[in-house]
Amino acid sequence: MSQTNTDPPTSIILSDSSLPEGLPRCAIPGQPLCSSNEYTAGPGTYIDTNITIANKSAIIASVLGKVTVKRALKAESEKSKEQTKPAHYIRTVSVSRPEKAADAANAVPTVDDIVLARVLRINPRMANVAILAAGDGIASEEYGGIIRSTDVRETEKDKVKMSSSYRPGDIIRAVVISLGDGTNYYLSTARNDLGVVFATNELSGEPMFPVDWRTMKCPITGSTEERKCAKPSGLD
Amino acid sequence: MYMSDRRRILVPHTAQPITYADSPTSSLTSSSQKIYLRTSLLPDASGSAYFEHQQHKILVLVNGPKPQRGSFSSSAKLLVDVKFLPVSSDAHVLGIQQGLGFETDLEKSLAEFVYTSLVPAIRLGQYPKSGINVSIVVISGPPESKALVKQVAAACVTTAGAAIVDAGIEVLDVVTACAVKISTKGDISVDFDYEQESKASARAVISSMSSRDEITGFWIDEETEAASIEGEILTQVLQVASAGAIDVRKLVNSVLYRSLDGLESKGKNGKRSADSISD
Numbered sequence: 001m002s003q004t005n006t007d008p009p010t011s012i013i014l015s016d017s018s019l020p021e022g023l024p025r026c027a028i029p030g031q032p033l034c035s036s037n038e039y040t041a042g043p044g045t046y047i048d049t050n051i052t053i054a055n056k057s058a059i060i061a062s063v064l065g066k067v068t069v070k071r072a073l074k075a076e077s078e079k080s081k082e083q084t085k086p087a088h089y090i091r092t093v094s095v096s097r098p099e100k101a102a103d104a105a106n107a108v109p110t111v112d113d114i115v116l117a118r119v120l121r122i123n124p125r126m127a128n129v130a131i132l133a134a135g136d137g138i139a140s141e142e143y144g145g146i147i148r149s150t151d152v153r154e155t156e157k158d159k160v161k162m163s164s165s166y167r168p169g170d171i172i173r174a175v176v177i178s179l180g181d182g183t184n185y186y187l188s189t190a191r192n193d194l195g196v197v198f199a200t201n202e203l204s205g206e207p208m209f210p211v212d213w214r215t216m217k218c219p220i221t222g223s224t225e226e227r228k229c230a231k232p233s234g235l236d
Numbered sequence: 237m238y239m240s241d242r243r244r245i246l247v248p249h250t251a252q253p254i255t256y257a258d259s260p261t262s263s264l265t266s267s268s269q270k271i272y273l274r275t276s277l278l279p280d281a282s283g284s285a286y287f288e289h290q291q292h293k294i295l296v297l298v299n300g301p302k303p304q305r306g307s308f309s310s311s312a313k314l315l316v317d318v319k320f321l322p323v324s325s326d327a328h329v330l331g332i333q334q335g336l337g338f339e340t341d342l343e344k345s346l347a348e349f350v351y352t353s354l355v356p357a358i359r360l361g362q363y364p365k366s367g368i369n370v371s372i373v374v375i376s377g378p379p380e381s382k383a384l385v386k387q388v389a390a391a392c393v394t395t396a397g398a399a400i401v402d403a404g405i406e407v408l409d410v411v412t413a414c415a416v417k418i419s420t421k422g423d424i425s426v427d428f429d430y431e432q433e434s435k436a437s438a439r440a441v442i443s444s445m446s447s448r449d450e451i452t453g454f455w456i457d458e459e460t461e462a463a464s465i466e467g468e469i470l471t472q473v474l475q476v477a478s479a480g481a482i483d484v485r486k487l488v489n490s491v492l493y494r495s496l497d498g499l500e501s502k503g504k505n506g507k508r509s510a511d512s513i514s515d
Contacts, residue, residue, distance in 0.1 A: 026493065026496050028401075028410065028489055028492050028493065029401055029406075029407045029408070029409055029410050030407075030408065030409030030410055030445065030446075030447035030448060031447065032447075044406070046359065046406075046408070048408075048448075050448075051448075060408075062359060062406040062407055062408065063401070063404055063405075063406055063407075064401050064402075064404075064492050064495075064496060065496065066496075097404060097496070103282060103403070103404045104282050104300060104301060104302060104403075105282065105300075105301060105363075105403055105404035105405045105406070106404065108301050108362070108363045108364070108365075108366050110364075139302075139303070140282065140299075140300070140302045141302045141303050142303070143303045143365075144303070179308070179310075179364055179365065180308075181308050182305065182306050182307045182308040182309075182365070183305055183306075
């Protein structure tokens with residue numbers, strides 16, 4: 001079982017009054033926030049080499065919003081959590097507007113983003129999907145995407161049958177693996193937590209629930225259909 | 237060659253701008269230097285800003301980033317268009333009639349200047365395969381367009397800069413602009429007020445990213461034959477205009493800060509902010 005890579009449990013998000021000293025509560029684009037010596041630049045910020053704070057390039061706000069700092073364990077110190085000292089923390093500073101988080105500006109898919117998409121049509125080689133939401137945002141217009149048959153699941157890639165993985169109308173969770181060409185992003189569901197999250201039964205039209213990783217069941221008729229299901233979150 | 241624009245209802249060629257009983261020029265000059273700027277006024281657009289100062293009434297809508305079809309591009313494409321409403325002023329009504337509803341030269345050069353001013357500031361690389369549309373509507377401009385184009389240009393850039401920030405698009409810095417004029421005697425001053433009898437040897441407008449101390453756009457026109465703007469004078473022009481742009485930036489900053497507070501206090505559904513500022 002591949003583990004989904006979430007934040008370490010010890011990550012803390014600081015904002016408003018709990019912000020470390022020296023950081024502003026709100027920021028306007030162009031406003032220097034802190035030195036890249038102490039913090040790493042998160043979303044809504046950039047590093048400018050021409051402006052220095054404490055002899056290091058400054059981190060500067062690039063959007064209007066509230067400043068937050070995420071404190072997380074460094075990757076290498078994760079294994080030995082008991083010896084963790086504050087020095088092993090990575091502090092990421094970011095700027096965001098909570099009420100603007102769902103805006104189109106945050107919904108441009110980038111590589112490694114988890115996206116929600118609707119299956120438009122399928123053929124034996126690939127499925128065409130429309131990306132509805134990416135990152136934190138909801139797309140103002142749908143971005144096109146393609147899932148090739150080799151990217152549906154991790155094992156037995158050569159035996160994948162597209163028609164028993166997705167059907168048009170399904171809502172899927174996928175990861176962006178490439179920006180693709182002019183029209184389509186390339187997506188993959190080759191992970192346990194990725195795949196169909198919402199599908200309706202062909203006969204009854206009812207939303208189905210997943211039974212195992214490749215079967216979904218209708219709660220009314222009890223009939224089953226084949227899908228590449230996403231593992232529901234919260235299951236271990 | 238007769239080319240008609242069938243998609244729009246054009247104004248009759250005898251159309252006249254609205255004139256008010258009391259001359260608006262006299263009342264407006266007395267309340268000089270009052271800018272009204274407001275962001276987030278149209279919930280349907282990704283970002284919007286409205287600017288009002290004396291005769292200038294400008295509305296900017298930002299739409300995007302939205303997917304762009306066609307060939308692959310690793311960064312976003314910026315599109316700027318400027319439209320004068322037929323009622324905006326008499327000179328522009330003439331312009332629109334000449335253009336028969338098509339983009340006039342004035343609109344084209346303003347759009348080009350705004351594009352030049354904004355492009356260096358926007359982090360286009362953050363939005364691959366996307367397009368950002370900036371639509372500028374000049375609801376009301378000064379009647380004698382020729383002399384005051386630079387003022388309109390400055391207002392357009394400042395408003396568009398604020399609207400881009402309102403849309404949540406990542407930028408290096410907020411862009412603001414300031415117009416300056418060089419009088420026939422050689423004095424350089426910030427060109428901010430509407431003047432009916434306005435004579436100058438040259439007029440210019442500068443767009444800048446004030447907190448980075450970078451100029452993103454510069455447009456100068458000499459208005460008299462004798463004028464020559466070179467060397468020392470040009471440096472002074474840049475200094476005066478940059479200082480003016482910093483002043484405008486202060487106003488824009490306070491509007492943006494207040495719009496943030498307004499959103500916070502009204503909760504998640506409140507998409508409103510109203511700010512009026514005067515200096």
